[in-house]
Amino acid sequence: xxxxxxxxxxxxxxxxxxxxxxxxxxxxxxxxxxxxxxxxxxxxxxxxxxxxxxxxxxxxxxxxxxxxxxxxxxxxxxxxxxxxxxxxxxxxxxxxxx
Numbered sequence: 001x002x003x004x005x006x007x008x009x010x011x012x013x014x015x016x017x018x019x020x021x022x023x024x025x026x027x028x029x030x031x032x033x034x035x036x037x038x039x040x041x042x043x044x045x046x047x048x049x050x051x052x053x054x055x056x057x058x059x060x061x062x063x064x065x066x067x068x069x070x071x072x073x074x075x076x077x078x079x080x081x082x083x084x085x086x087x088x089x090x091x092x093x094x095x096x097x098x
Contacts, residue, residue: 038077039081041066041067041068042077042078042081042082044066045062045063045066045074045078045086046078046082046089048062048065049062049086049089049090049093050089050090050093055090055094059071059074059075059086059087059090062074062086063075063086074086
């Protein structure tokens, strides 16, 4: 009979192997799961900021929709990737459309 603690240990080891495998896949691609997710969020932020349908959405709302803890973190991270803060990015895209 397998004790509950052995079953728990076996499950935990399986999870760790899965976690390690995931980290290995991402590291081979030159990134981490967190960096990948952050990149997806920032690309979606850029898409929302450049969309005519989302022009009235507040920058704070965009940050919250995409899972950022607060607008400050979102703005700083967005600028690191896109070279502009979200409001500047939105204005620049609006000027290109004119």
